[in-house]
Amino acid sequence: MKIVCVCACTSGIAHTYLAKAKLEKAAKALGHEIHVETQGTIGTENELTPEQIAEADVALLAVDIATSGNERFKDLPTVKVGTSIVVKAPKQLLQKIEEQVNAQKA
Numbered sequence: 001m002k003i004v005c006v007c008a009c010t011s012g013i014a015h016t017y018l019a020k021a022k023l024e025k026a027a028k029a030l031g032h033e034i035h036v037e038t039q040g041t042i043g044t045e046n047e048l049t050p051e052q053i054a055e056a057d058v059a060l061l062a063v064d065i066a067t068s069g070n071e072r073f074k075d076l077p078t079v080k081v082g083t084s085i086v087v088k089a090p091k092q093l094l095q096k097i098e099e100q101v102n103a104q105k106a
Contacts, residue, residue, distance in 0.1 A: 001032045001098050004048050004076075005060040007083060008039040008067050015083040016040045019062045019090075026090035032098070039067050048072070058101050062086045077104060 005023060009015035020036045027034035035052045038045045050072075053059070059073035061080040070078075079097050086093060 001058065001101060002056045003027060003032055003034040003058055003060055003094070003097075004053050004056040004073070005034060005036045005062060006039060006048075006067050006069075007036055007086070008063045008065050009083045010064050011041065013040060015064065015087060019083040019086040022087055022090040023060075023062065023094070026094050029091065030094055030098075032094060039063075044068075058097055060097065077101060 007016045007019045007023070009019070016038050020038055023034055023036055035048055035056075036046060037048045053072055053076070056076055059076045059078040061067065061070065061078060062083050062085075063080065064083050077100070079100070081093065
């Protein structure tokens with residue numbers, strides 16, 4: 001599964017990058033491809049490309065605040081969760097998303 005993700009927390013520092021790291025590790029362990037954009041106090045980093053979005057199976061918004069650019073995902077199934085869920089159970093979250101995506105394709 002190919003995933004595009006935006007991470008953003010209220011302070012734009014700790015949970016944003018912790019969520020990014022946990023998602024990347026979990027996706028790799030599950031054999032998924034993930035691209036994670038962070039939006040925080042220092043701005044947007046690793047901005048998702050139109051190609052990454054077009055190739056994705058799902059968009060994951062791991063956010064605690066309003067983020068910009070969400071209209072980019074209008075043609076994708078989109079899952080929105082808080083960063084604390086990602087930090088606590090990233091692998092389980094990705095497995096649940098995979099089940100949902102596969103069910104929609106069936």
